[in-house]
Amino acid sequence: MRQHEYPIPDLLLESIPGYLERKDQDALDLESAVQRNDFSTIQTISHKLIGSGASYGFANISELGNLLQKTCASKDIQEASTLVQSLRQELIQIRKSVLSH
Amino acid sequence: MKIYEKILGITFVLVSLFLGTSFGFLIPLAFIAMMLVAFPVLIYALLFTRRKDHHTSQQTAKVLYLGTRFHQLHRSLDDFESPEDQIARITVTELNEITDLMPADGTLTQRFIPPDASLHDDHWIYRYHYKSFAAEFSAVGTGATPVEAFTVVKENLHQQIHRWHATRASDSSFIGQPTLSGATEKPHTPTVLIVEDDADVATATASIFNRLGCQTMISDGLDGVSQKMSFQHVDFIVLDWMLAKNIHGDQLVKSSIEMIDGFNDLKSRFSRDPSKVITYSTLDRSKVRLPENQYFDHWDHWQKPLRYNDLSNKASELLVANGF
Numbered sequence: 254m255r256q257h258e259y260p261i262p263d264l265l266l267e268s269i270p271g272y273l274e275r276k277d278q279d280a281l282d283l284e285s286a287v288q289r290n291d292f293s294t295i296q297t298i299s300h301k302l303i304g305s306g307a308s309y310g311f312a313n314i315s316e317l318g319n320l321l322q323k324t325c326a327s328k329d330i331q332e333a334s335t336l337v338q339s340l341r342q343e344l345i346q347i348r349k350s351v352l353s354h
Numbered sequence: 355m356k357i358y359e360k361i362l363g364i365t366f367v368l369v370s371l372f373l374g375t376s377f378g379f380l381i382p383l384a385f386i387a388m389m390l391v392a393f394p395v396l397i398y399a400l401l402f403t404r405r406k407d408h409h410t411s412q413q414t415a416k417v418l419y420l421g422t423r424f425h426q427l428h429r430s431l432d433d434f435e436s437p438e439d440q441i442a443r444i445t446v447t448e449l450n451e452i453t454d455l456m457p458a459d460g461t462l463t464q465r466f467i468p469p470d471a472s473l474h475d476d477h478w479i480y481r482y483h484y485k486s487f488a489a490e491f492s493a494v495g496t497g498a499t500p501v502e503a504f505t506v507v508k509e510n511l512h513q514q515i516h517r518w519h520a521t522r523a524s525d526s527s528f529i530g531q532p533t534l535s536g537a538t539e540k541p542h543t544p545t546v547l548i549v550e551d552d553a554d555v556a557t558a559t560a561s562i563f564n565r566l567g568c569q570t571m572i573s574d575g576l577d578g579v580s581q582k583m584s585f586q587h588v589d590f591i592v593l594d595w596m597l598a599k600n601i602h603g604d605q606l607v608k609s610s611i612e613m614i615d616g617f618n619d620l621k622s623r624f625s626r627d628p629s630k631v632i633t634y635s636t637l638d639r640s641k642v643r644l645p646e647n648q649y650f651d652h653w654d655h656w657q658k659p660l661r662y663n664d665l666s667n668k669a670s671e672l673l674v675a676n677g678f
Binding site for chain 2: 260262263264265268272275300301303304305306307308309310312315318319
């Protein structure tokens with residue numbers, strides 16, 4: 254993914270490292286929740302992902318949050334696990350892009 | 355029939371017979387000769403008409419072309435002129451023309467806010483506020499260039515000035531100074547309370563409102579937010595509907611209403627000027643309902659996720675719609 258695919262607002266540039274750290278923690282918590290079949294936690298974290306991702310220029314994070322929330326309705330833990338891995342990949346990609354910038 | 359008519363008729367018949375028998379062969383020749391003469395005339399007439407039409411359309415095209423060139427030139431002047439030059443020109447000339455229409459001895463504050471380079475919309479924001487003893491005028495405009503943003507404000511201000519003069523003319527109690535009705539917009543820096551349990555969303559939202567010149571406060575929904583909603587009387591509350599610990603936005607509004615009801619001055623102030631609530635949630639509008647009340651006005655609902663520039667546009671529209 255190229256850098257310009259993340260339209261990070263200038264005003265939030267300073268907040269990005271902190272934001273990414275919190276999302277890393279969210280990803281860890283999600284992995285843990287998936288292992289416990291804890292859909293309540295998945296629901297809570299995915300709700301936060303939806304709200305914040307797009308605001309920071311990371312629309313894919315919002316989208317992944319949205320898909321994760323749907324797995325809570327369908328109780329599809331396998332799909333949730335796959336999506337959490339996608340979130341991990343996305344965070345790596347963002348970090349690479351932001352650092353290269 | 356008179357005698358001379360009979361003679362004329364007989365003569366015509368005799369002459370026709372004579373010509374028909376003597377020169378009948380000439381008739382086809384005469385016809386051909388007429389055609390030979392008429393054809394060039396016809397061709398000439400057609401060509402002349404075409405040329406005339408062509409000439410007219412050429413003239414029209416020329417006028418259109420010049421009009422287009424004028425607009426292009428006007429546009430290209432904006433493009434050619436740097437934003438700094440545009441701002442300087444506006445400040446020196448056009449701004450005075452507007453301010454001259456307002457009551458004297460006022461204080462003007464105005465600001466051009468440049469686009470956020472990381473956003474792809476490249477919008478300039480122009481804020482104008484004029485306050486005198488007699489009246490206040492304010493407007494916000496956005497545009498691709500400072501000139502465009504200023505033009506939006508200028509049109510808005512002209513309407514306000516028009517209303518102000520109309521009010522002044524129709525107000526029989528007016529003595530010397532105009533009344534403010536109609537022309538007055540919010541005189542102060544707009545205040546925004548952001549109630550949001552996600553610090554990242556709250557930060558992004560606050561940065562947008564700050565950029566638009568607002569004063570912002572952030573609450574996570576747990577730190578005595580009802581007191582803030584009641585006692586501080588903010589202009590706008592951006593209210594996340596689903597907060598931490600299963601607190602919902604309507605609960606906060608209910609407890610704030612109860613608090614306001616306990617104080618006559620708050621009741622009076624909120625009844626006169628309700629705070630505008632913008633619910634901000636992943637839920638759609640139909641699932642978000644504010645309790646019926648007279649202190650909080652459910653102005654709008656913004657559904658998450660919103661990209662930064664979309665949120666910025668919504669915030670800008672909110673301020674403009676409320677006269678800031």
